[in-house]
Amino acid sequence: MKRIFTCNNHLELQAFKEALNRVGIQHFVKNEYIFGAVGELPFTEAWPELWVVNEDQLEQAQQTCRETEQAMRADKPEWLCRHCGETNDGSFEFCWQCEHIVQNG
Template identity: 30%
Template sequence: MREIYRAKDHSIVAYYKSVLEAEGIPIMLRNEHLTGSGLSEIPIPEFYPNICVMNDEDYQRAWEILNRTIHLNAKNAESEVICKNCEESNPGNFDICFACGENLPSLEDGELAPCESSEE
C-alpha cells in the first residue's frame, strides 16, 4: 500500500478517490474520519485525508490517471461551456448546468471556449 494523494480538503480527496475507483484501482482512504474531529483543522499534513493505492503494481497507472485528471480539471476551469438547453454560460469544469440542471457537453465534444477576460 502506497500513499498517492493528500489534501486538507476532504471533498477533493473524495473526488479523486471516486476517479480512481471508477478506473478499477483498489484504494483506501486514510484519515477520512478526522475531518469532523477537528484534528484535520490542525495544519499538520499527517492528519489530512489521503488516498493510498492498495497494490504497488497499480501505483504508476493511478498516478497517471490522477495527473491527467488534475490537469484536465485546471484546463477546463479556464474555459466555459454554453448550455444547449438554456444557453447559460458555465465554467468548463461543470458537468451539469447550474441554471437549468441539464447535462453539459464535455471537452471531448469540442464545445468549450476560452473564457473571455473582463479586463479592459
C-alpha cells in the same frame, strides 16, 4: 500498500476516488473522517491520504490522479482580479494577492 498522495481538499479527494474507481484501482483513504479534529492534531497529519492497495498499480493510480487534476484545473481557468489585476489560479475563490473575493467571474 503505497501512498499515492496527500490531498488537502475534500471535494478533490472525491473526484480522485471516483476516477480510481472508474479504472478499477483498489484504493483507500487514511484520515478521511478526521477532518473535524483539525486543531487538535499536527496540521499535516490531518489531511486525507489516498493509498493504493496493490503497489503494482501505484504508477497507474498516480497517472489517473494527475489526469483528473488536469481535468479539474481545465474546468477552472485562471482569472484576473478586478481589484488589483493579479492573475489567480482557477481553484482559488479569492485573490491570493489582495484577498478580494471572486464575484461570478
